[in-house]
Amino acid sequence: MITGHRSEGGARSRRISVRRLTAPPHRVAERQVRREMPLVLFDVDGTLLDAGRLIAHTMIQSFLAAGEAPPRPRDIRSVIGLSLPQMVDVLASDAPRTLREKIVAGYRLRYFDAVENEDPPVFDGAEPAILRLKAAGVQMGLTTGKSQRSLDFVLERMRWRDWFATIQTADDNPSKPDPTMIVRALAETGREASDTILVGDTRYDMRMARAAGVPAIGVGWGYNAPDELRAEGASAIATDFGHLVSILSAWRQTHDDAADMAVRDV
Template sequence: MAGRHWTRRLEDTPLPQEVPLRGPLLLFDVDGTLLDAGGVIADTMVTAFEAAGEDPPEAAFVQSLIGLSLPEMVDVLASRLHPDRREKILSGYRLRYFDLIEQDDPSPVFPGADAALGRLRAMGFVLGLTTGKARRSTQHMLSTMNWHQYFHTVQCADDNPSKPNPTMIARALAETGRSAENTILIGDSRYDMRMAEAAGIRAVGVSWGYNPPVELVREGAVAIARDFDDLVAIVARVAAQLAPA
C-alpha cells in the first residue's frame, strides 16, 4: 500500500474552467482512493464504541466496510445492538471525527493523487466525487487541499443513499450532462464496483485501498491501477473505448 503524505494542489495545475469540457466523466471515490483515512476512521469508530460502553470491532473489519455511508457501516458493526445504542455510537463517531479532522493537520492524501488529478484535468476529463463521507468532511477536504475547482459534481452521503445504490452516479450524470456510456468510476471498495455495475458504467479499481484487488476484479473492475501514474494510463486507455462525450 502506498504511504500517506500531506500535500496541496500544485499552483500550475490547470483549473476546470481553464480546460475544455470535452472528455468523459471520471467519478472518484475518496476514502481509500484519494485519502488514506482508514486508520483515522477505524480508530474513531473503536473509540465511539468504547465511549458507548460497547465492545469495539476490530480495526481491520471497520476498514473493510469503508465505502458504506456511516449509518450503514454502524448498522453492520453493531447489528446485534438495539437501535438506540447504534444511534449513540453514530452520534459519538460524528462528534469525534469532525473534531479530529477540523483541528488536525491537512488530510492525508495518497502520494501522486494531486498530480494525477491535475493531469487528468489537463487531458480534458470532467472530474467528480462520489463518496460515503458527509458533506461537512468532504468540503473540509476540498478546502484544505484547494480542490474545490477540480470537481464539477460532488455527491456525498448527506444527499444520497449509501453505496452501492447508484443514485450518486445518476445525480452526477445529470449535473454534468454525461451519460453512463462515457463515464468511469475509480474506487477501492466492493461497494464502488457494485455501484458502478448498478449504474451501467465502467469501473477501475485501485490497489492501495482497503479491499483486495482480486475482490475488485470479481466485483467488476475492468482494470486495477498499481499507482496513480498507472491509473492515468488506464483511464486514458479505457476512455478511448467509450462513446463520445
C-alpha cells in the same frame, strides 16, 4: 475489459478532422464537446485519501464511549465505503437502534474534531494525477460515503473544490452500493453512462458502478483486495496513480475511437 500500459505518460486527446466526417456541422460540434469531456468519478476514502487508520481509531473510541465492545480494525476497514450509519449497522448489528445512533453521533463529533485539526491524509500521487486529468480536458466528480462537512474540509484545505463538476455525498444520497450517487452525477453534468467511469477501492464502489451501468476501475492501495474488486466487476486494477492515468487514457482513446465511428455512420 479496459486495459492500459503502466506508464507515466500523460493522457492524450486527438482532434476530430471535420473533413473525415459526414455528420452535419452541429452534430460534429456536439461530438467534439463530448469527446473532450468524459467524466471520471472518484471515490474518496481509500482512493484519494488514506483515512483508514483515523476511521478505525474513531470508530473504536465511539464504541467504547457508548459502552460497547469495539470491533476489530480489520472489520472496520472492511465496511469503509458504506455511509456511516450503515457502517455502524453492520458492525453493531445486534445492538439496539438507540445504541447504534449513539455510536454514530459520537463518531461524528470525534471525527470532525480530528480531521479539522490536521491536514487531509492525501495519498502520494493523487493530486498530480488529478491535475493531469484536468489538463487533458477530463471532467471529474466525487462520489463518497463521507458527510458534506467532512468533504468540505478536504476540498477547502486542498483547494480542490473547483476541480470537480459534481460532488455526491452521504448527506444527500443513499449509501453505496445504491446507484443514486452516479445517477445524480450524470444528471448534473449532462453525461451518459457510456461517457463515464468510476474509480474506487471497495466492493461497494464496484457494485454501485455495475448498478448504474458504468465501468469501474479498482485501485490496489485501498481497503479491498484487488482479487475482490475484480470479482465485483472491476475492469482493471491500478497499481499506482501513474498507472491509473494510463488506464484512463486507454479508456478515453477507446471511447473516442467509438465516437468517431458513430459519427461517421450518421
